[in-house]
Each structure stands twice: as C-alpha cells, then as structure tokens.
Amino acid sequence: MKKNALDFKEGMPVSAMSITDMSKNKTGSWRYMRPYYQNKTAPCIKGCPTGEKIPDYFDKVKAGKFEEAWHIILEDNPLPGVCGRVCYHPCEGACNRKDLDSPIAINNMERFVADQNMANGYPKHFHVEKTEMKIAIIGSGPAGLSAAYQLARKGHAVTIYESLAQPGGMLQMGIPKYRLPREVLKKEIKDIQTLGVKIKTKCTVGKDISWQNLQMSYDAVLIATGAIKSRPLNIPGEEKKGIAPGLQFLREFNLDDKKEIKRKVVVVGGGNTAIDCARSAVRLGADVTIVYRRSHKEMPAVPEEIEEAEAEGVKINYLTNPVEFIGDSRVRKIRLIRMELGEPDDDGRRRSVEVQGSEFEIEADQVMLAIGEIPALDFLPDSINAQWGRVDVDSFQMTNNRGVFACGDSANGPIGTVVDAIATGKNSAFTIDAFLNDKSYHFINNNNVVGFDKINLDYFHKEERPAEARSDQTKLTNNFSEVNLGLDKDQAKNEAERCFSCGYCTTCDTCLVFCPDVAITHSDNGAPYTINYDYCKGCGICVYECPRDAMAFEEEIKWKTE
Amino acid sequence: MSQMKFEIPKIELMKSGHVACPGCGASMAMRYALKALGQNTMIVIPACCWAIIDGPSPCSVNGVPVFHTAFETAAITATGIKAGLSRQGDNDTTVMAWAGDGGTFDIGLQALSGAAERNEDIIYVCYDNEAYMNTGIQRSSATPWGAWTTTTPTKTPKSRPKKNIIDILLAHHIPYVATASVAYPDDFIRKMKKAKSIRGMKFIQILSPCPPGWKSAPEQSVHISRLAVNSKVFPLYEVEDGYRYKISLNHKNIPVEEYLKHQGRFKHLSKEQIKQIQVDTDTKWEVLMKKVEMGELFSEN
Structure with missing residues (x-):
C-alpha cells in the first residue's frame, strides 16, 4: 500500500505537517489600542440650523431611493422643496469638500429630493395616535409651519391662525415666484395639513379672536408672527x-x-x-x-x-x-x-x-x-416681555408667561432666514411637547465634528461641482418662471458620490480590505462591519486609512474598566 | 464616482490568528496573493518572517498547503514541487515560492537564478522588508542607502545602494516581472492573477512595510507604502518578456522626504543626505522612463 502523508500513526501524522489552523491563537490579547466604528457629525449637519442628516440622505440618493431620502430630510424639515430653493445654505459654507475643490451642492440636492417626491405623501408612520393636547400657533410662516408639523407628528391637535388670505407667511408674500414656484409651497403646506393641522386664514389675533380667548382655549400658544414691519x-x-x-x-x-x-x-x-x-x-x-x-x-x-x-x-x-x-x-x-x-x-x-x-x-x-x-407685536399683552422689539424667550423658546412660546423672527435668537425660522420652530415644538408632558428636554448637541484634516485625501480626487440648469431668462419682462432648474438624476447621484460623507460610514470596504489580521467582516446585524476582537491586534490601519473618519481608536484599558 | 471602489475577490484563504506583528505588510501581502491565486495553490516558504507568521507545527494559517524549507532553497523547492505535481499529471496547481529579501537578494539568489534561467513554471514572490527583520533587523543587500539597521548603526548607516533585483531577474529573460504594493490591492491582485495565467518563471517584488524594523507606526503601514510608490522610491511597474515595460499607475510627485520622515530608520539623515536620495530616486525614475520608451520602440517592430 502506498504510504500517504495523511495516514496517521498513533494520532500523529507520519511527517511534520499542518493538521489545524491558528484559530486557537487569540491574537486579540496583544492589543492595547481598540479600533471601533463611530459615526461622527459631518460639518454640514452642524452648519445646518435644523440639523438635517445630510450624509444619511445622500446615501439613499446614491441607491436611487429618493423617497427614503425625503423621509430622512422630513425628520428635521417639513419644507425641503422651499429650503432647497431659497435657503442661504450655511451647510455648503461648512462643507469640508470646499478645501479640496468646491463644496457639495447640498442646497440643490435637497431640492432634487423634494422635486422627486412632488407626487408623494407622508408615509404611514408619520401619522401617530392623537393626544388630548391642543396648541395654537400664530402665524403660518416657516417657523409656524415647522412647529405645527413637529407637534402634529407627536399627535397634538394644532391650529394655526393666519391673518392673510393664504398660508406661508414670508414664503407666500415675500419671496418672488421666479425663486419659489407657489405649487411647491402649496404642496408642502398641504402635506402638513394631512397630519391634521388646521390653518385658519384671514383670522387676525387681537381682531378676529382675542389673545385671552386663545390662551384660555389652548394648552399652549406659540407666537410665530415673523418680522413684517x-x-x-x-x-x-x-x-x-x-x-x-x-x-x-x-x-x-x-x-x-x-x-x-x-x-x-x-x-x-x-x-x-x-x-x-x-x-x-x-x-x-x-x-x-x-x-x-x-x-x-x-x-x-x-x-x-x-x-x-x-x-x-x-x-x-x-x-x-x-x-x-x-x-x-x-x-x-x-x-x-x-x-x-x-x-x-x-x-x-x-x-x-x-x-x-x-x-x-x-x-x-x-x-x-x-x-x-x-416684528409687529401690538396684539400681545404687556405681561409678555419683549426685548429690542422681539419676544423675549429662554433657551427653550418659552416666554416669561408659562405655556406661551415664541419662535422665528418674532422671537429673539437666530433671525432673518427661512431655515433659522424652521429650526427654532422645530425646537419650540419639542420643548412644547416636553412642557405639555411635564418632561425634561435636552437639545441634541452635534459635537465631534469631522474637520478637513481628518479626511484621508488619498481616496479622493478633484471633481467638478455640477452646474445647475437655468431657464431661458433672455426675455426678462413679465417672466416670472423659475430661474434655477436644479439637478437631474445623474448629476444628483454623482454629487452624492462626490460627498466625502464625513464621519459617516459608506461601507467602502477600506477597513476590511487593509486589515492584516482578517479581523473585519461584513456584519449581519445591521451595522456595516464587525471587528473580531479575538484576533484584532489593534494595529490601527483601519482607523488611519478610513477615508472619512467614521472610526475611532481608544486605549484598551478604558474599555476594560468600563 | 469620487472614491475608488475595491474590486477584490471575497475568498479569504489566509485566516486570523497568525503571529505577524501588528501592522505587518507581509501578512497583508499574503492575504491578497491567496485571494488572487485561489484554493488550488501550494506555497513554499524558506526561513523568513513568514516561516514564523504561518504558525508552529502542526498549525498553518494559510488555507492551502505550505512547504517550509531551508533558507537558500525557495526557488529550487518550488521547482521540485512543480515537477512532482507535473509528474502526477497535475499541471493546474500554482506553486508559489514566498521568500523575504534575505532569502531572495542574498542567500537564495543562486537557486532563484537557476530556476529563472531554466524558466521553471513557478511564481516567485519576494516580500521585501529591506532587512533581516525576523532575526533582529540586520542589513541585507535590499536595505536602502542611508538606512539604519542593527548592523549599520546611525553613525555608519548603510553605505551601499539597494540591489536592483528586478534588473537581475530581467537579465534572465523570463516572461513576467513586476513590482507590487500592499497600498494598491487592486493592482496587486491583478498582477498575481496575470502571473498565474502565464507559463514559465514569474517574479514579483512587494515592498512590505515592517513597523518594528522600519521604526514606523503600525497604523501607517499602508500610508507609507503609498508614499513609497508616489515618491517613486518604489515605483509600480511590470515587464513582460524582459523588455516590454509598463507603468502600473499615475505616480504623484511626492518628495522622498515625505516617505522617509515617517520612518525612524531614516531619522538620522541630514538634509544633504535626503537630497542625495532624492537625486538618486529621480535618476532611477528617468532611467525607468527611458526603458519604457525603448520597450515601446521594440513592441512596434
């Protein structure tokens, strides 16, 4: 019979040969630094007053899931079609990409997502069980609409009082149609109304309904009358x-x-x-x-x-x-x-x-x-404090009168722009909700912002920012058609790809590919990757190479003591 | 599309649990090589880091047969295994000799030269970490000029330039010679696959960062490899049939100082010495470019 190396003699092979792998050797014990995945704050999120999750919805745009992208924006801002056109986009000023070539066209991306969803309504989970609480909002501008939307999503009954014939405040009366076609505004206000928000137009507080009446009939009142004088x-x-x-x-x-x-x-x-x-x-x-x-x-x-x-x-x-x-x-x-x-x-x-x-x-x-x-605040009683002509509010948007809140341009704080109004409207909705439920409230503090120095430029090359299409404006007289036409699908997808996605894992596989210890695998529990700490030696290549700083590296001892 | 996407085979033949130092370039290199060559591969490893990394008997971290052999015999052992397989009618199994720079540039050179001259059908990979790292960082003929090792201390750093192993192999007129880097796994895997597809002797040199030997930070291994390529200290190219040169990618123009400054073994170098390295590197790059041009000239005829 032929001698075969695989014929064992008394449990041992006949020649020196491998019979097992090295899985028993848990090299994780060598490690004194631990890498782990940590999503951080992209500067655009920090730059956006409403804190839209920009890299998050870009990820959906890349995958062509425009409706899901829209849902992500809606969490923070019910007016993406408006903001995508008229916002002064401080997000772009904060964008890290500006230090390589030019900032991502975030403003246009927001508009693109909104435009893709002009025929869609809110998903089912936006409609929640109704509470007993009633809230009055004075003013249907961006601040009032944003607050009404967020309160309605918590199940509260919201009524907006608007003195003009059409809702929208400054968006309706101030911004010209060549910048903001009214069907966009109309659609987004209609969406908010599907949540049960009532808008009473041609109803001026102090004339058609008294302030006392308002305060008595509602659990909370929000002043969002803007600055119109x-x-x-x-x-x-x-x-x-x-x-x-x-x-x-x-x-x-x-x-x-x-x-x-x-x-x-x-x-x-x-x-x-x-x-x-x-x-x-x-x-x-x-x-x-x-x-x-x-x-x-x-x-x-x-x-x-x-x-x-x-x-x-x-x-x-x-x-x-x-x-x-x-x-x-x-x-x-x-x-x-x-x-x-x-x-x-x-x-x-x-x-x-x-x-x-x-x-x-x-x-x-x-x-x-x-x-x-x-602001024009003549309708307010003297008992509500004002400062420099604006309603004086604390950091929770509440006035000195319990249950009376103010936001947008009518209150002190960040003023003057649509997105700031939406942001303070959102914040006041959250604090009103906490006030009504007698809960404490903490604002999310977007710290841990990824700086440009944390971006690994070895993985990116210079690329042009897309030019947006414009309508023909050679004949200007009586032409109120929209000037800017936004991005097309290909441009939007490319732009989402161009984004560094600072601090937000895009499953680019860089960590997985470079791991010398084969300790990183695709995860099946929802997270993008799993690190096998039985074998990870803590060399840190994954953290150092991560193109977008979505990982962190910490002394192992800190993990052991906790 | 802004960020390059990796196109790398999913198969993982090399497993966790190996005993390479954290941040070892050679372990990354083996992982990519096996991804490219696949299950039907046999590896020959002479005395070198990888003789240890693979694990003590009876363990092996690589999911393919590994033959450990004496320091100077990587090429001839691979030749023998290939001949044996061939005798059994197996012409498909890839046999890869996997040796360090000591076993390639110095002690294994005669066996390598012999196998190359006979045009044996093997892939010979040298993972070049530029010194005898496994035995305690002694100089080899692959150690670059000016580098510190334990046998070339900073007062008298290495005074001779690195041996050009690619030119030595090219002098044997073998079908395929290439350089590869762990910082460019796509390119690495493409070259390994190409080597697998060619009959005859193939030689691939990999610059393999060694954190303990280079006195560099383990997390920077890939970064340093990338700098080595882009500073043209270790350009990526391939040569077919001994004269058809092809540069593998666009090398950025990075000063060598960028590459040197991340490594403690070059810390003692003066500004003038760094300048000298820059001049040498530029000259070698110029020469390489001329060779590319000459190769094009011959290809046309």
Missing part, C-alpha cells in the same frame, strides 16, 4: 409719495398681483428683501438701482442672488446711503452720501461711516425701503 430710514422727505416699504411692494405683487411700477426704481438695502424687490421690479420693466451703505463683502444677501441680480441688469451702488428724498409731493430725486468702512461693530461687520461733503443726487420715481424688518 419695515424699518424706517428716519430721514427728511420719507413721507413723500412713491416711497414705500419693499415688503409692501412684494406683498401686493405676490398676493394681489398688483403690477404698478415706475420707470426709475431705487431700492435701499442689501438683504434678500432688497434683492427680491430689485429683481421683481426688473421683471416688471423698471430700471433698478440698489443703494447699499456697505461694500459687496458685507452684503447680507445670498451671493448667488446678488450675482444673478447684476446679470439681470440691476445696478448696485455700494458704499452709499440716502440722506434726503427730494421732490414736491412725489419723490423725484434722492440725495446720497458716500460711505467708507470703519471699525467692525458688534456683529463683526465693518461699520459704515459717512464721508463728509460727498453728497450727490440720483433720479428716482419710486423708492423701496428694505433696510430690515421688525
């Missing part, structure tokens, strides 16, 4: 005909379709309202000049908007300020003075200082004042 300039001649708040022009135009415009229009101010006035007036055939007292750099309007306005023929006079309006009963001319920039003031922008003797005049048939808006 234009600030005056307080200079001679301001009472002349032809001079009016820019917001009034926008409201009359957007709500009542009033199209009266003079030939030479001057807009005073540098914020988004000023730009909206200017671009709307250009579309009505006027010759428009913006007068702004600081320089381009300090202008608070969204930079893209300024660029687009200039491209459409709006002239911008930087470093000038009106000192007097001239004319008989109607305004004919504006006397302007040149300004220069001095020391930075409290909010960090450089103060503008008049240059003595530099006055000059320009012609004007119509003047729109857009130097800022303040």
Whole structure:
C-alpha cells in the first residue's frame, strides 16, 4: 500500500505537517489600542440650523431611493422643496469638500429630493395616535409651519391662525415666484395639513379672536408672527409719495398681483428683501438701482442672488446711503452720501461711516425701503416681555408667561432666514411637547465634528461641482418662471458620490480590505462591519486609512474598566 | 464616482490568528496573493518572517498547503514541487515560492537564478522588508542607502545602494516581472492573477512595510507604502518578456522626504543626505522612463 502523508500513526501524522489552523491563537490579547466604528457629525449637519442628516440622505440618493431620502430630510424639515430653493445654505459654507475643490451642492440636492417626491405623501408612520393636547400657533410662516408639523407628528391637535388670505407667511408674500414656484409651497403646506393641522386664514389675533380667548382655549400658544414691519430710514422727505416699504411692494405683487411700477426704481438695502424687490421690479420693466451703505463683502444677501441680480441688469451702488428724498409731493430725486468702512461693530461687520461733503443726487420715481424688518407685536399683552422689539424667550423658546412660546423672527435668537425660522420652530415644538408632558428636554448637541484634516485625501480626487440648469431668462419682462432648474438624476447621484460623507460610514470596504489580521467582516446585524476582537491586534490601519473618519481608536484599558 | 471602489475577490484563504506583528505588510501581502491565486495553490516558504507568521507545527494559517524549507532553497523547492505535481499529471496547481529579501537578494539568489534561467513554471514572490527583520533587523543587500539597521548603526548607516533585483531577474529573460504594493490591492491582485495565467518563471517584488524594523507606526503601514510608490522610491511597474515595460499607475510627485520622515530608520539623515536620495530616486525614475520608451520602440517592430 502506498504510504500517504495523511495516514496517521498513533494520532500523529507520519511527517511534520499542518493538521489545524491558528484559530486557537487569540491574537486579540496583544492589543492595547481598540479600533471601533463611530459615526461622527459631518460639518454640514452642524452648519445646518435644523440639523438635517445630510450624509444619511445622500446615501439613499446614491441607491436611487429618493423617497427614503425625503423621509430622512422630513425628520428635521417639513419644507425641503422651499429650503432647497431659497435657503442661504450655511451647510455648503461648512462643507469640508470646499478645501479640496468646491463644496457639495447640498442646497440643490435637497431640492432634487423634494422635486422627486412632488407626487408623494407622508408615509404611514408619520401619522401617530392623537393626544388630548391642543396648541395654537400664530402665524403660518416657516417657523409656524415647522412647529405645527413637529407637534402634529407627536399627535397634538394644532391650529394655526393666519391673518392673510393664504398660508406661508414670508414664503407666500415675500419671496418672488421666479425663486419659489407657489405649487411647491402649496404642496408642502398641504402635506402638513394631512397630519391634521388646521390653518385658519384671514383670522387676525387681537381682531378676529382675542389673545385671552386663545390662551384660555389652548394648552399652549406659540407666537410665530415673523418680522413684517419695515424699518424706517428716519430721514427728511420719507413721507413723500412713491416711497414705500419693499415688503409692501412684494406683498401686493405676490398676493394681489398688483403690477404698478415706475420707470426709475431705487431700492435701499442689501438683504434678500432688497434683492427680491430689485429683481421683481426688473421683471416688471423698471430700471433698478440698489443703494447699499456697505461694500459687496458685507452684503447680507445670498451671493448667488446678488450675482444673478447684476446679470439681470440691476445696478448696485455700494458704499452709499440716502440722506434726503427730494421732490414736491412725489419723490423725484434722492440725495446720497458716500460711505467708507470703519471699525467692525458688534456683529463683526465693518461699520459704515459717512464721508463728509460727498453728497450727490440720483433720479428716482419710486423708492423701496428694505433696510430690515421688525416684528409687529401690538396684539400681545404687556405681561409678555419683549426685548429690542422681539419676544423675549429662554433657551427653550418659552416666554416669561408659562405655556406661551415664541419662535422665528418674532422671537429673539437666530433671525432673518427661512431655515433659522424652521429650526427654532422645530425646537419650540419639542420643548412644547416636553412642557405639555411635564418632561425634561435636552437639545441634541452635534459635537465631534469631522474637520478637513481628518479626511484621508488619498481616496479622493478633484471633481467638478455640477452646474445647475437655468431657464431661458433672455426675455426678462413679465417672466416670472423659475430661474434655477436644479439637478437631474445623474448629476444628483454623482454629487452624492462626490460627498466625502464625513464621519459617516459608506461601507467602502477600506477597513476590511487593509486589515492584516482578517479581523473585519461584513456584519449581519445591521451595522456595516464587525471587528473580531479575538484576533484584532489593534494595529490601527483601519482607523488611519478610513477615508472619512467614521472610526475611532481608544486605549484598551478604558474599555476594560468600563 | 469620487472614491475608488475595491474590486477584490471575497475568498479569504489566509485566516486570523497568525503571529505577524501588528501592522505587518507581509501578512497583508499574503492575504491578497491567496485571494488572487485561489484554493488550488501550494506555497513554499524558506526561513523568513513568514516561516514564523504561518504558525508552529502542526498549525498553518494559510488555507492551502505550505512547504517550509531551508533558507537558500525557495526557488529550487518550488521547482521540485512543480515537477512532482507535473509528474502526477497535475499541471493546474500554482506553486508559489514566498521568500523575504534575505532569502531572495542574498542567500537564495543562486537557486532563484537557476530556476529563472531554466524558466521553471513557478511564481516567485519576494516580500521585501529591506532587512533581516525576523532575526533582529540586520542589513541585507535590499536595505536602502542611508538606512539604519542593527548592523549599520546611525553613525555608519548603510553605505551601499539597494540591489536592483528586478534588473537581475530581467537579465534572465523570463516572461513576467513586476513590482507590487500592499497600498494598491487592486493592482496587486491583478498582477498575481496575470502571473498565474502565464507559463514559465514569474517574479514579483512587494515592498512590505515592517513597523518594528522600519521604526514606523503600525497604523501607517499602508500610508507609507503609498508614499513609497508616489515618491517613486518604489515605483509600480511590470515587464513582460524582459523588455516590454509598463507603468502600473499615475505616480504623484511626492518628495522622498515625505516617505522617509515617517520612518525612524531614516531619522538620522541630514538634509544633504535626503537630497542625495532624492537625486538618486529621480535618476532611477528617468532611467525607468527611458526603458519604457525603448520597450515601446521594440513592441512596434
């Protein structure tokens, strides 16, 4: 018989040969540093006032699951179609990708997801069992809508009181249609109403319903009336005909379709309202000049908007300020003075200082004042404290009156933008819910933010940011069709791929591929990977190589003591 | 698509429990090699780190037959095994000699040269960690100029350049010679698969980072390998039939200092010495480029 190496003699092979593997050798005992998976906060999430889970929904976009992506955004923001168009996107300013090539087009991605879901309604699990609690919200702007939505998702009965004929607040009356088509707004408000939110339009608190009545009939009241009163300039001649708040022009135009415009229009101010006035007036055939007292750099309007306005023929006079309006009963001319920039003031922008003797005049048939808006709080009782013209609230959005809350531009705190209003609306909904249920509430603090230095650039190369499509704007007059058309499916998917996905595992397999000890495997319990600590020697290659800092490395002793 | 996606066979023949140091490049290399070659493979390992890493008798971490042999005999043992298999009518099993730089550049060179000259149908892989690491970091002829080892201390670091093993093998006119790096597993696996598909002698040199021997951080092994490639200290290329050169990827232009600074074995080098290494590296790269051009010239005819 042929001798075979596999013939054992007294339990042992006939020659020195392997009969087993090394699985008994638990090399995990060598380890003094432990790698583990840890999702961290992407800077965009931190940058977004409502804290949208951006890398999370990008992951769904990559997989073509647009409806699931929409659901993720909806957790934090019920108005993605609106925000995806009008938000000043601080997320993009925070994006780590800006240090490699250019930030991810997050704003357009949000819009893309919303646009893909124009025909879809909320999923079943958004509709929860109703509670006994009733909440009144004054104002149906972004703050009020956001709060109503979050409260309704907790099962509370919400009624919104809106003084105008249509809900939406500044989104409805302020923002021009070429930036925000009204069907988008309508759809998202309708979605919120499917949760049982009632909106009473043409119902002014203090006129159609008294404040006392409101406070008595509801378990909590939320003030979300926004800032709708234009600030005056307080200079001679301001009472002349032809001079009016820019917001009034926008409201009359957007709500009542009033199209009266003079030939030479001057807009005073540098914020988004000023730009909206200017671009709307250009579309009505006027010759428009913006007068702004600081320089381009300090202008608070969204930079893209300024660029687009200039491209459409709006002239911008930087470093000038009106000192007097001239004319008989109607305004004919504006006397302007040149300004220069001095020391930075409290909010960090450089103060503008008049240059003595530099006055000059320009012609004007119509003047729109857009130097800022303040809340109109006359309907409130004196017992509710206000500060600097805004309702004074604590960090839980509650006023000094128990059960009365305020958010958005009508309250102190972050002000002036749609997304800030949505964020404070969301926060006040959560604190109202906690208040009604007599629970404590802690805001989620998005710490542990991934910095650019934590991104492993060996895995990324430079790529262009997609250019969004634009509608034909060669004929501007009476053209209120939407200017920006967003991204298409391929662009959106590519953009989701371009995202670093900072601190958020994308199952790219880098850790698994480079593990010298074959200790990382695909997981079957929902987490992307499992580390076999029986064999992991703690070399740390997985943590060091992770392209996006979705792992952490800690001394083993800390794990042992805990 | 921004991030490269790995396309790597899922099969894991090399298992956990091996006794390589944390962050060992050689263990990564074996993992990729077996992923590429598959189950029908036999490995010959002479005295080297891997003789230990594989585990003490009767254990083996590799899910394929491993033959441990004497230091100088990797190539000839592989030749013998291949001949034996062939005699039994098995021409499919891949036989791979897996040796360190000591067993390849120095003591095993005569057997390697013999096997290459006879064009034996084996794959010879040298995982090159640039010194006798297993016995305590003594210099080998693969140790680069200026590097510290226990036998070339910092006062008198290595004064001779690294032996060019690729050129030695090319002088034997064998079908396939390539360099590979653990930082580029896709490229690594492609080359191993290509080697498997070619009849005759194949030689692959892998730069294998050694955290204890290079005095580098274990977590940086892949990073250092990548820097070695992109600083052109260890360019990735393959040569078919002895003259057709092909550069494997776009090498970035990274100064050698970037590569050297992560390793304690180069810490003593002065600015001038680093400059010298840069000049040498650039020259070798230029020469390689010329060889690529000449190869193209011959290919056209």
